[in-house]
Amino acid sequence: MARVGVLLLNLGGPERIEDVGPFLYNLFSDPEIIRLPTPALQKPLAWLISTLRSGKSKEAYRSIGGGSPLRRITEQQARELQSRLRQEGVDATSYVAMRYWHPFTESAVGDIKADGVEEVVVLPLYPHFSISTSGSSFRELQRLRHADPAFRRLPIRCIRSWYDHPGYINAMAGLIAREIRNCEAPASAHIFFSAHGVPKSYVEEAGDPYQKEIEACAALVMERLAQLLGHPNPSTLAYQSRVGPVEWLKPYTEDALRELGEQGVQELVVVPISFVSEHIETLEEIDIEYREIATEAGVSHFRRVPALDTDPTFIQGLADLVQEAMAGPEVNLDMAAQLPKKVKLYPQDKWAWGWNNSSEVWNGRLAMVGFSAFLLELLTGHGPLHALGLL
Numbered sequence: 001m002a003r004v005g006v007l008l009l010n011l012g013g014p015e016r017i018e019d020v021g022p023f024l025y026n027l028f029s030d031p032e033i034i035r036l037p038t039p040a041l042q043k044p045l046a047w048l049i050s051t052l053r054s055g056k057s058k059e060a061y062r063s064i065g066g067g068s069p070l071r072r073i074t075e076q077q078a079r080e081l082q083s084r085l086r087q088e089g090v091d092a093t094s095y096v097a098m099r100y101w102h103p104f105t106e107s108a109v110g111d112i113k114a115d116g117v118e119e120v121v122v123l124p125l126y127p128h129f130s131i132s133t134s135g136s137s138f139r140e141l142q143r144l145r146h147a148d149p150a151f152r153r154l155p156i157r158c159i160r161s162w163y164d165h166p167g168y169i170n171a172m173a174g175l176i177a178r179e180i181r182n183c184e185a186p187a188s189a190h191i192f193f194s195a196h197g198v199p200k201s202y203v204e205e206a207g208d209p210y211q212k213e214i215e216a217c218a219a220l221v222m223e224r225l226a227q228l229l230g231h232p233n234p235s236t237l238a239y240q241s242r243v244g245p246v247e248w249l250k251p252y253t254e255d256a257l258r259e260l261g262e263q264g265v266q267e268l269v270v271v272p273i274s275f276v277s278e279h280i281e282t283l284e285e286i287d288i289e290y291r292e293i294a295t296e297a298g299v300s301h302f303r304r305v306p307a308l309d310t311d312p313t314f315i316q317g318l319a320d321l322v323q324e325a326m327a328g329p330e331v332n333l334d335m336a337a338q339l340p341k342k343v344k345l346y347p348q349d350k351w352a353w354g355w356n357n358s359s360e361v362w363n364g365r366l367a368m369v370g371f372s373a374f375l376l377e378l379l380t381g382h383g384p385l386h387a388l389g390l391l
């Protein structure tokens, strides 16, 4: 039997307050997260934005105990998945590859090679594909594979996304049902799916399937939930965690919460739909910031469904996904990262940044103006980015 390495992809999070600045720098250095027409500006801009944002981020991480629990939870998920697969007779070892913090993707690949793994199954811990998450991690793995003949020789099967997998849908519906049953008026409790947002241009210009997958997933969860509860519930889907001045997917969670409050909704059950582990966006943003907004808007019972973490139905679902991928055809990284539209993924490859041939020059000039404005704002502490809440 082949020795299988299950490579779990996630974003990573700062474990201590001093990690916040370097973690943000890694994140904003990724062209999949901030798309610039001029590659030379990526690192200086990443430095600037991470420097300017780190105060706000540190405050958020302090409020949840001084660091992100993401590594601890992801490693627990990895252990439980490994033992589930071994119980099912698969000679599996799981590895965690974070994109912006420890344990980095490169070190996970190093471990896979050192352990003599014979085939790899890549499983992103993001149920929905986005250019900014799974896409970015697949790209990172592509780079490592190109640079490393030993890694390139290993057969690889990638799971692109799994937003509609029955194990995942059942686990989500089960957790929501438990919360609904604890409500004062279970049949009228309003289910509020809060998905992590992405800039609108990712979906509309670059062809990111993220929004479609989120919408389909919420519909499947609602269907399963109605079966479990025996009644349908009203529901809303909105997008959280917007960063920066550009337009993101709408409705924004904060606006949707205010609207529901105005409509007189009393009991709200918030479901963090794009996350499978507790982290800053659930523990700080939903539990503290959005709770406050909803309460001010008149919602009297604000409940939040816990993230899946090591929920047994969920772990079994992950094990099924791995087994199904092993039984299926080889899916390489190029196939996994492919977008439905034929677009150049990187803005540096002149992705959708303009309308005519001279746009590249103008984009470069605009970027320089923006960069100078950043510098000025850094020196003075005032400017549009502070006003927009980016910094």
Ligand SMILES: C=CC1=C(C)c2cc3[nH]c(cc4nc(cc5[nH]c(cc1n2)c(C)c5CCC(=O)O)C(CCC(=O)O)=C4C)c(C)c3C=C
Pocket: 011, 012, 013, 014, 027, 032, 033, 034, 053, 056, 057, 068, 069, 070, 126, 130, 132, 133, 196, 197, 198, 199, 243, 274, 275, 278, 279, 280, 281
């Ligand atoms: C489905 C999940 C996620 C998507 C989509 C996503 C896109 C995205 N994120 C940023 C900016 C930031 N993300 C940050 C942290 C963070 N984001 C996710 C998930 C998704 N991001 C996770 C799991 C984490 C780590 C959380 C932790 O516990 O540490 C941060 C840092 C935190 C903060 O300062 O708010 C930033 C910044 C962008 C710009 C983006 C899409 C382009």
Ligand SMILES: [Fe+2]
Pocket: 241, 281, 285
């Ligand atoms: Fe956030």
Ligand SMILES: [Fe+2]
Pocket: 196, 241
């Ligand atoms: Fe994020």
